[in-house]
Amino acid sequence: MKSILNRRNAALSGAPSRILAVAHDAATQRAAASVAASRIPQSAPEATVAPPETPGEVESRAEPAAGAAVPPEGAGGPRPVSTLHPVPVMPAHLNGRPVQIADGAAFEALHAADELMTFRVYRCFAYTVSLFFHPPTLGYFVALHHESVLWRALKANDLDAAGSAFHLMQEQATRLADGETRRVQLVAQNAELTRQIEESEAQAERLRVDLQRHAEQEQTVTGRQHQVRKEVAQLEAQRIAAQAQLNKAHRALHQLKVATSEGVPHLHAR
Structure with a gap:
């Protein structure tokens, strides 16, 4: 127990630690291997097997030295390994x-x-x-x-x-449903266009009938006017002839009256 405490005090006082960091890649492993080889004495012909460590030595190795400076991130020394923590994972598709x-x-x-x-x-x-x-x-x-x-x-x-x-x-x-929407709209539009076409054709037919009736009436009226003018001319001729005959009859009547008047004696008024 006393030896364990001595080793712990020596580690806390700044004695060199035997902790080797875990290398993250091949370059760091080679650097760590070269550093470890430089620490081995030249006179040692072969590596010696270290005795099994006690629990105190494991504890002293796990704890860093008090006041020890942490090397900067860009330094050539090995980087410390951060502790991993469980992270809840949510499926991406949700x-x-x-x-x-x-x-x-x-x-x-x-x-x-x-x-x-x-x-x-x-x-x-x-x-x-x-x-x-x-x-x-x-x-x-x-x-x-x-x-x-x-x-x-x-x-x-x-x-x-x-x-x-x-x-x-x-x-x-x-x-x-966009296709159904467009189909219903087109059906309604086509029905509306068909209705308008039917109305236009019916109106055009009514106009054609009106035009035909107007032409027939115009022809009838024109014929009637011609017939009336002809009849008027005939009647006018008859009137002229009758007027001439009436004038002749008036003259004859006047002559008869004159002739009758000549045989009547003149009477003087009292």
Whole structure:
């Protein structure tokens, strides 16, 4: 025991330590080997086997000398080995959120047994995204259905992770339904264009009928006007002839009156 304490005091007083640092690479190992070889006396013909160390010697070797200066990082001496500590590792694919693929058969069994509560539902044409809560396990499920058939299901342990998965599936369903959206829009636009074409054709037909009726009426009126002018000319000729005959009759009547008047005696008034 006394020898152990003496060795410990000698180590604390600045005596050279026999601790060899562990080399990290091949260059450091060669440097450490050269330093160890330089410490061996030249007169020693062969290496001697060191006696087994006592627990005190192991303890004195494990403790650094008090007041010993730590060599700088760029110095040529060996670098100390830092102590390793356990670090918790999170799988990269989870990104800090515990979301995993759910068993489709188990999910459908829970859904068929009415053990899931619906929190959110998003429908876009044939795609449906649902967020369910399973009260017995405090778990959440996010499912994507296509035409009421389960396509994909995810399982999460908290609402935030389930909400993020729900939004991702919602965006995916929206992208998948872009073609359906465009198809419905084009069908509606084509129907509107067809209706406008039919209305335009009907209006054009009505205008053609109106134009044809106008042309027929114009032709009829033109013919009637010609006939009326002809009749007017005839009537005017008849009127002229009748007027001439009437004038002749008036003259004859006047002459008769004159002739009749000549035979009547003149009577003087009293």
